Amino acid sequence: MKKSTSTILKHMGQDLINKSANPAVVRASTVFFKSMQALIKQNEIVKKKKPFHYYDYGRYGSNTTIELQNIIKELEQAYHVFLTPTGFGAVALCFLGLGRPGDEFVVSDNVYQPTKDICNTYLKELGIKTKFYNPDDLNDLKQKISKKTKLIFVENPGSNTFEFQDLKKIISLAKRKKIFTVLDNTWGTPLYLQPLKIGFDVSISSATKYFSGHSDAMGGTMSVNQRVYKKVYLVNKLMGYRLAPDEAYLIIRGLRTLDIRLKAHHNNVIKVVKFLKKHKKIREILYPHKPTSKNYKMWKKYYSGSTGLLGILIKSNSKTSVVKFVNSLKLFGIGYSWGGFESLVVHQDIAKKRYFWKYQPNEHIVRMHIGLEDPADLINDLKQALKHIK
Numbered sequence: 001m002k003k004s005t006s007t008i009l010k011h012m013g014q015d016l017i018n019k020s021a022n023p024a025v026v027r028a029s030t031v032f033f034k035s036m037q038a039l040i041k042q043n044e045i046v047k048k049k050k051p052f053h054y055y056d057y058g059r060y061g062s063n064t065t066i067e068l069q070n071i072i073k074e075l076e077q078a079y080h081v082f083l084t085p086t087g088f089g090a091v092a093l094c095f096l097g098l099g100r101p102g103d104e105f106v107v108s109d110n111v112y113q114p115t116k117d118i119c120n121t122y123l124k125e126l127g128i129k130t131k132f133y134n135p136d137d138l139n140d141l142k143q144k145i146s147k148k149t150k151l152i153f154v155e156n157p158g159s160n161t162f163e164f165q166d167l168k169k170i171i172s173l174a175k176r177k178k179i180f181t182v183l184d185n186t187w188g189t190p191l192y193l194q195p196l197k198i199g200f201d202v203s204i205s206s207a208t209k210y211f212s213g214h215s216d217a218m219g220g221t222m223s224v225n226q227r228v229y230k231k232v233y234l235v236n237k238l239m240g241y242r243l244a245p246d247e248a249y250l251i252i253r254g255l256r257t258l259d260i261r262l263k264a265h266h267n268n269v270i271k272v273v274k275f276l277k278k279h280k281k282i283r284e285i286l287y288p289h290k291p292t293s294k295n296y297k298m299w300k301k302y303y304s305g306s307t308g309l310l311g312i313l314i315k316s317n318s319k320t321s322v323v324k325f326v327n328s329l330k331l332f333g334i335g336y337s338w339g340g341f342e343s344l345v346v347h348q349d350i351a352k353k354r355y356f357w358k359y360q361p362n363e364h365i366v367r368m369h370i371g372l373e374d375p376a377d378l379i380n381d382l383k384q385a386l387k388h389i390k
């Protein structure tokens, strides 16, 4: 029987042995075997590199992490899902698993800053060169591809500036040259876009964000096809990556309500945006909220929904007053991360970090995560704080 995503999220991960709606948290280092023969037999199975279901030591998983892998595998329609201790761990695993000295990576200029940092520092020292491309210019991407290009890494929408790219065009450029394609899909989640289904080789999510949804757990998922699995399997094993079963449990618990939370985030965003767009100091809302907004067309082409993170582009000659606006918000926590139930805000200084962003000195980006509070309260809070912008 075909089931919808909402039903899958509620029904997967049950513990039939303990007759419970949720999986047991299996905390284990040693995995017991009946005999040496049984242990050796299991070792042989593990060596055959079959994904899932087999582990002979706690570092390779437990029943709890396997339940999480199975849920993500279903959502992403993946061959395999590598679990990592953080979302950034999944980014690093992807780079280290697929790249070798002498390779080149082509990476979008608007990726999460640590993704850029690892390219410009550690990977460079390992002999892997990164070329950053302009997310608004497919020709620029095309020109950056060379015979040495091993992978193209896209984050959609881009961190802080929220550009949406033409994903299928990127995939077709890469496929012709057998280049691996990777999408950081943390914003959209597999509920609104399934990257592997449209042709990406890898889909990355920070499970810290919407999957867990309660700002109390960290984790990452790297969902892959068979070709990538074969290349990354050993690297993952040798790096000693492991997601703790307690974190896996919390992420499964968060996933139960992912569908409902995402809809609620979106409904609140729409109300907040309706208020914000009337403000004279706000030049642009970086969110696909109406057909005339920048990037709406490209969002609509690939996504079946939108979530709770957005940027506002403020026009002001006084940075101090914009920072005062942020500091004056009472219901928005100031801090990194997003995807939890609560509203958050940060002033983002991106000017020096971007190669292609056309920065104007009187432009400021404030990133907001619209949480699940009553949107009327959020609007009242914004109303009092916006008064500080000069």
Ligand SMILES: Cc1ncc(COP(=O)(O)O)c(C=O)c1O
Residues within 6 Å of the ligand: 086, 087, 088, 089, 112, 155, 159, 184, 186, 187, 205, 206, 207, 208, 209, 218, 219, 220, 337, 338
């Ligand atoms: C788009 C994106 N990808 C990856 C990460 C890294 O995730 P984590 O914080 O779980 O390491 C973040 C974190 O903010 C992010 O925003």
